[in-house]
Amino acid sequence: MNGVLTGVLLTLLWGTVLVRFPTLWRDAQQRAIWATLCTLAVAKTTATPAVNALLRDVVSQPQVIPHLIGVATAFFLLRFISLVTAYYSARPRAARYQVLLAVGVWLILLTLIVITPGGIKTKGIELMGTPTAASAAAYWVTLNGYLGAVLAIASVLFWRVSRSAPAGLLRNGLRAITVGTLIMATYAALKTTLIVLHACGVTIGVESIEPAANGLRAAGTILAVVGAAVPATGKIRSVLRAYRALWALRPLWRAMRRTFPEIILFSRRRALVELAAVDDVNLRLYRRVIEIRDGMLALRDYLPADALDNARTFLSTPATTSRPLSSSNGASSAADVALVEACGIALALERHRAGIPAPTSGRWSDTSRSAGRGFQPPNKRTSTDKRSSTDAGTPAHERVPADRRTSTHERAPTDKRAPAHERAPTHDRIPADERTSTHLRIPADRRASTHERTLTDKEAPTHERTPTHERTPTHERTPTHERTPTDKRAPADERALTDEVAWLSAVSAAFRRREPRRFARHATRRDASSPPDQHADQ
Structure with a gap:
């Protein structure tokens, strides 16, 4: 024993x-x-x-x-x-x-x-x-x-x-x-x-x-x-996930590196040194995502405006691919959208090698995600015509930036807002110089959520609150790291990186298939056989 x-x-x-x-x-x-x-x-x-x-x-x-x-x-x-x-x-x-x-x-x-x-x-x-x-x-x-x-x-x-x-x-x-x-x-x-x-x-x-x-x-x-x-063990799992993501992104990253060597930010470090800290491996993964995105940004000058629509049509034809898209005009799966994106990248790379810029530059798929909802293909998101009409007639430079707008679920319905004549007169409002300074306000991430606040915190007068000398001393309170977190989700930037890696990994996997190269050759032959005036109109 x-x-x-x-x-x-x-x-x-x-x-x-x-x-x-x-x-x-x-x-x-x-x-x-x-x-x-x-x-x-x-x-x-x-x-x-x-x-x-x-x-x-x-x-x-x-x-x-x-x-x-x-x-x-x-x-x-x-x-x-x-x-x-x-x-x-x-x-x-x-x-x-x-x-x-x-x-x-x-x-x-x-x-x-x-x-x-x-x-x-x-x-x-x-x-x-x-x-x-x-x-x-x-x-x-x-x-x-x-x-x-x-x-x-x-x-x-x-x-x-x-x-x-x-x-x-x-x-x-x-x-x-x-x-x-x-x-x-x-x-x-x-x-x-x-x-x-x-x-x-x-x-x-x-x-x-x-x-x-x-x-x-x-x-x-x-x-x-x-x-x-x-x-x-947690760090080891994080390192393994990072290396698996690096390997998944490798095909698309190598194509960008061969086409645009100048986008490489730093030379690759030894794997042993990167294993010494999780941050080093994640930094390499972050760099790889940036390098791929920089390459795709440079390829936009060679991506025709209708390239992704043509790729979707090409992939929806059973005669041109062994696995047609699930739907040509309805909701598509994430793999289908990634394959369309890969076809656009292959075409842009082919036109870059031939030195043929696009008459009208196209745009890549919008890969922004809603927090907590996972991946949403572009054709599942709210279209422009379904958005609020408030921004429709407002010039772009006069609109409120997206990161400063009030969330939709937090806004009061229009029909429940007080009419203009019932609101407080301007002269009765608190002057700007008497309001609480911005740097003295409690940060939003440190405020108690609405459902956690007590009645005393919200409505009790000052004279009815617990006196300062009767409150629990700071050193006897529950340490911050032992409190139950109210939001167990990862930070927004970490979720964004995870989502971006997942999307680019899907595109990289699709880029290795035969369909992107077939579409690039098909689109190149079609453009070569098109009349010059028709090509200019596109």
Whole structure:
């Protein structure tokens, strides 16, 4: 059973070390936690019988090598705790003292190893079956005292952090680390106590206790390693999604890069460095979307005004494609609209290579999305003739910008608005200089929503509200990150990027099909055979 646990533990340790290797380029905290996991993996590997037997040809007492490496593991864990709690900022010399403490523990252990007759015994049967020398007992007290103290400090810290961490993977991971380090600290304290009692002459049988104790220690280590890896799973999924999106956009991006090399913003970074932080991968994805859009913008000069309509007609004919569009004039699916867009891109690229600009530039499909509604093909959106007639006769430069208009569902119906003669006279309104300054108003994203406000907040007079000295102090209120969010949707810019990536990925997938190239050749032959006057009229 212990062999299985050891195999699982080593697999988790080295897997986590490899996954977190790119984080070395991020900050000191990530380097400290990576060094902790790496030294722990080396210590557990050297403790296996096979590796320990190989080291016997190099050193006289290979059984103590995992202990010395374990001291380094505890040092890096203590350094990580100090960085997380900003302990070094409050006490700048603490880092130096920690190094001196670790070096001192090493020197003491090496000295005790040399002076102990017969060497240090590590197996429970050997320790309890023979009298324990005072130097051997001091060795175990020093080793387990240092390791147990660091593990106890880590348990307390991770528990405190987990209480204020947001619910989910992060909180569960921190609590798993807390339980795992607490188990290992308990194991170190129990083992030290038994060794000291045996050195004092108390006979203790450990034949049946040792396997269970070793299994408990391995389980605690596995729990701590899994807890350390859990928070990183969200980042790994984000990285994988970003790389999958980059791969999906690659066909369309390569076509734009070959046609317009100047649109490439920056040279591509190494994939290993990009894996070090999710932001780097998302930045590359964001750059790729911008580069594709810049290429499409440059291609508009080569896109005829009727190109997309002609592509839709071409794709609706069974004789020209194996899979005609679902409807030529009705609602089309997202894949059909993406295929029409891909046909327009192929035609614009062909005309660009031939150096034939369009007489009248066309426009690409409108890919704006309504928040929370997902993708909406252009022919499903509200047409111009169905929009409010208010803007119909207003010049474009006099209209209110779209981002400053009141949402449709928030406007009062026209028939319920007060007539002009019933509204408050202009001279009774609050003068502009007496209104609340804009910079003093509560931002919209921090105001309480209408359904969350109480009657006191809206209608109670000032003298009936709770006095300031009776309100809950700020430090006793529920932390912001523990409150239930009223809107769990992603930020608008993140949703916009996700929608744009989904749309361009669909266009890129359609661009790889045969229909766009067929349409480009068909449209080119048709334009070549058209009379010059007819071509000019288009």
